Amino acid sequence: MQANSEAFRGHDASTGEEIGPDFPVSTASDVDEACKAAAQAFAAYRATSSEDRAAFLEAIGDEIMALGDELLERASKETGLPLARLTGERGRTVNQLRLFAQVVRSDRWRGVRIDPAMPDRTPLPRPDLRLRMVPLGPVAVFGASNFPLAFSTAGGDTASALAAGCPVVVKGHPAHPGTDSMVAGAILKAAKTCGMPEGVFGHLQGPGNELGSALVRNPHIAAVGFTGSRGGGLALLEIAQQRPVPIPVFAEMSSVNPVILFEQALAARGSALGEAFVGSLTMGAGQFCTNPGLVLALEGEGLAAFEKAAIAAMGDQPAQTMLTTGIRDAYAQGKGVLGSKDKVEKLATGQVGNGKTCEAAELFAVPASAVLADASLLEEVFGAASLIVRCSGRDEMKAILKAMEGQLTATLHMDEGDREAAGELLPILEQTCGRILANGWPTGVEVSHAMVHGGPYPATSDGRTTSVGTMAIERFLRPVCYQDIPAELLPPELRESAKVPNLVDGEPK
Numbered sequence: 261m262q263a264n265s266e267a268f269r270g271h272d273a274s275t276g277e278e279i280g281p282d283f284p285v286s287t288a289s290d291v292d293e294a295c296k297a298a299a300q301a302f303a304a305y306r307a308t309s310s311e312d313r314a315a316f317l318e319a320i321g322d323e324i325m326a327l328g329d330e331l332l333e334r335a336s337k338e339t340g341l342p343l344a345r346l347t348g349e350r351g352r353t354v355n356q357l358r359l360f361a362q363v364v365r366s367d368r369w370r371g372v373r374i375d376p377a378m379p380d381r382t383p384l385p386r387p388d389l390r391l392r393m394v395p396l397g398p399v400a401v402f403g404a405s406n407f408p409l410a411f412s413t414a415g416g417d418t419a420s421a422l423a424a425g426c427p428v429v430v431k432g433h434p435a436h437p438g439t440d441s442m443v444a445g446a447i448l449k450a451a452k453t454c455g456m457p458e459g460v461f462g463h464l465q466g467p468g469n470e471l472g473s474a475l476v477r478n479p480h481i482a483a484v485g486f487t488g489s490r491g492g493g494l495a496l497l498e499i500a501q502q503r504p505v506p507i508p509v510f511a512e513m514s515s516v517n518p519v520i521l522f523e524q525a526l527a528a529r530g531s532a533l534g535e536a537f538v539g540s541l542t543m544g545a546g547q548f549c550t551n552p553g554l555v556l557a558l559e560g561e562g563l564a565a566f567e568k569a570a571i572a573a574m575g576d577q578p579a580q581t582m583l584t585t586g587i588r589d590a591y592a593q594g595k596g597v598l599g600s601k602d603k604v605e606k607l608a609t610g611q612v613g614n615g616k617t618c619e620a621a622e623l624f625a626v627p628a629s630a631v632l633a634d635a636s637l638l639e640e641v642f643g644a645a646s647l648i649v650r651c652s653g654r655d656e657m658k659a660i661l662k663a664m665e666g667q668l669t670a671t672l673h674m675d676e677g678d679r680e681a682a683g684e685l686l687p688i689l690e691q692t693c694g695r696i697l698a699n700g701w702p703t704g705v706e707v708s709h710a711m712v713h714g715g716p717y718p719a720t721s722d723g724r725t726t727s728v729g730t731m732a733i734e735r736f737l738r739p740v741c742y743q744d745i746p747a748e749l750l751p752p753e754l755r756e757s758a759k760v761p762n763l764v765d766g767e768p769k
Contacts, residue, residue, distance in 0.1 A: 268467055270437045273340030274581050276616040283437045285466035288474055295480040297459030298398035298427035304457040306395050306425040314361035316454040317422060320414055321354035323446035331442050335408045338436035340581030340617065345544065346409065353409045356416055356707045356728075360423040363730045369393065369424070370753050371739065372762035387744045390754040393737040395425035396508075397482030400475045402496075403433035403440055404487035405583050406547045411727075412436070413443040413463065416707075417485030417510075420732040422460075429462040429481070431472050435584050437465050469495070476500050476509075483736055486511040487549070487727065489642075490718050497721050510735050511721040512714065514640045515668040516553035517702045518661070520685065522678035525699075526562025533673055534569030537646075538577065540701035542610070542621050545580035546644025547587070550669055550702040553640055555648045556628075556657050567648060570623060571608040577621050579613025582643065588617045591643030595622050598641055603630040610644070619643065628656040631663075638664055654681065661685060666716025666723060667693045669702035694719060694726065 267282035308316075324331070332346045341349075363369055370392050377388035399421040403412035410416065413430050421428050432440030444463035451460050464471060469492075476484055476499045484500060486493050486509060493511030500509045521533065540552055557563045582588040599606050603626055610621035621644035628651040631637045637647065638660075651657045661670075670693040674682045682698075689696050694715030705713050711729035714720045720727070725735045742750060753760040762769055 268434065268437070268465075270338045271435070271584075272337055273435075273583060273617055274615050276585060279337060279438065283441065283465050286464040286471055290464060291471065291474045291478060294429045294459075294462030294464060295398060295475070295478040298429050298462055299459075299480040301427045301457040301459035302395075302397055305427055305460050308425070308456070310364050310367055312454065313423065313425065314364040316450060316456055317357045317361040317364065317419065319450035319454050320447050321357040323450045324350065324354055324414060324443060327442055327446060331439065334442065335436060335439040338439055339408050339583050341408070341544070349407060349409045352707060353414055356410070357414065357419050359707060359730060360419045360733065363733060364423050367753065367760045369733050369737070370760055371737070372753055372758075372760050374754070374762055374764045376764070377744070390742045390745070390750065391739055392751060392754055393734075394740050396736050396738060397426060398480050399426045399428050399736055400478075400481045400484045401428055401430045402472060402484070402486040402488065403430060403436075405433050405435050405587065406544070406549070407487075408433070408436045408439045409443070411487045413440045414447055416727055416732055417487070418447075421483075421485065421736045424733050424736040426482070426736045427460045427462075429464065429475065431475055432463060432465045434465070434467040440465065472496065473499055476507075477503060479503075479505070481507065483507055484509040484511070485727070485735070488513065490514040493721060508735070509721050510725055510727065512549060512668075512727050513720065514665075514718045515549060515715065516638060516640050516664075517550050517667060517669045517671070518554045518556055518664065519552045519671040519673065519702075520657070520682075521555060521557035521563065521566060522672070522674040522681055523558060523560070523562060524675035524677040525673045526557060526560070526566055528675055530562040530565035531569040534566040535573045536701065537566070538570050538573035538621075538623075540703045541646050542577050542580070542644040543703045545582050545619075546591075546621065547583060547642065548703050550705060551644070551646075552671065552702055553646050554638065555646060556651060556660060557648070558654070558657070559650045559652060563648075563650065567607060567625065570648075574608035574610050574621055574623050577610035577644075579611050579615070579618040579620050580644070581613075581615050582617045582619055585617055587642065588619050591619055591641065591645070594641035594643065595645050598624055598637070598645065598647065601626070601630070601634065601637060603627055604637070604647070607648070621645065624648065625650060628652065628660060631660055632656070635663060654684075658685065658688065661688045661692065664692055666719040668713060668715045668719045669693055669695045669697065671700065671702050672696070672698045674698060692716060694723065
């Protein structure tokens with residue numbers, strides 16, 4: 261990176277005061293240099309062995325842990341998130357790096373398929389066909405504001421791209437530059453220790469949108485990973501599509517995560533559900549992408565008990581520090597717009613805080629007929645605000661679910677007697693959501709093989725993928741077929757002697 265006289269600082273999320281040191285603002289030439297270095301590293305990095313690449317991912321995790329409490333303290337100051345939450349997030353970040361190391365060692369990500377030649381087949385012979393997945397190229401990753409570790413510099417996008425064999429250039433989030441810089445240093449140290457090619461990882465920082473736009477426009481970038489607002493994701497998607505050679509943008513953007521409460525469950529435990537709902541809604545000041553922003557239920561005594569308990573629980577909720585003043589202001593504006601809508605009733609407000617970025621939680625209710633007349637009531641308010649929709653019958657509930665945009669999650673609270681009704685909704689939810697869960701809460705996303713953290717637009721820009729879990733590696737790979745290629749020219753994993761998991765004639769071997 262070239263020296264730059266322009267600099268910026270982080271801010272204490274609680275007070276808004278600046279925190280040193282100064283961080284240089286990356287320039288257009290810095291962007292070009294980082295992307296060019298990534299492109300030059302690509303050939304060598306994609307050729308690394310499974311063991312070497314896996315060891316690199318594990319070394320990144322080790323170096324992050326070696327940063328100790330200093331990393332957590334800096335992240336807490338810059339985000340307002342408590343140390344306990346950040347300790348868990350650091351563990352998740354390191355664990356997903358280690359999980360992707362396991363994926364790389366397994367070689368299943370290579371997707372090898374072999375259809376041997378059938379020269380005697382009639383009426384036409386079949387050629388020898390062999391398929392493998394290859395990495396796309398350098399990936400631009402945008403750090404998220406709400407997860408300074410797990411969805412940022414060394415988060416899931418970076419881990420899955422590096423696992424796929426793609427160099428990464430990260431645009432750090434300007435709200436936590438100190439945290440980003442420390443993690444970036446850990447990655448660079450791991451790369452050097454493991455003998456990775458120079459340029460396998462680059463790090464850019466600075467406020468404003470110009471830096472990110474320049475990164476996506478750079479011709480060396482082959483794909484983009486983004487977690488953030490719908491406006492930000494769509495802006496990057498437009499830039500990527502307008503390039504001379506368009507590239508994929510995998511953006512996680514917007515979701516209200518509907519919760520459906522069925523009659524038997526409400527009758528049995530309406531009060532308990534109301535209290536637990538508020539706990540999920542206000543977790544992390546409502547700044548998770550999976551906080552439940554919408555509740556659907558039939559009117560009746562069970563819903564009344566749920567609302568009564570939720571109102572009481574909201575009154576006990578202290579105002580929490582939000583990530584930035586900009587997020588706080590947008591949340592306050594969103595609550596105001598929601599509360600001003602026709603037939604929307606404010607049920608409860610949490611405690612009011614004194615911090616510069618504190619904002620109270622709020623709970624609203626509205627009849628389903630109003631939602632069917634005004635689809636804007638189904639839009640996300642990012643923060644600890646939720647809307648209870650009182651339905652007069654299941655047809656109204658179904659109509660609302662069919663009208664909803666794509667979602668990351670949908671939650672069903674049901675007892676045995678509710679299963680038939682729940683089964684009627686599953687086909688609708690399968691078309692709308694990336695993850696459907698029963699008798700739990702959507703906050704908390706397990707990093708595993710079967711997890712999907714994605715969904716149809718606008719939950720993400722590509723509903724066929726996930727940003728969490730081992731399937732995330734597939735975003736940064738593409739298939740290549742080799743037809744009748746001489747054995748000595750085939751990639752090692754496609755040769756007969758290879759010990760790589762594969763499908764032969766469609767059957768696992």
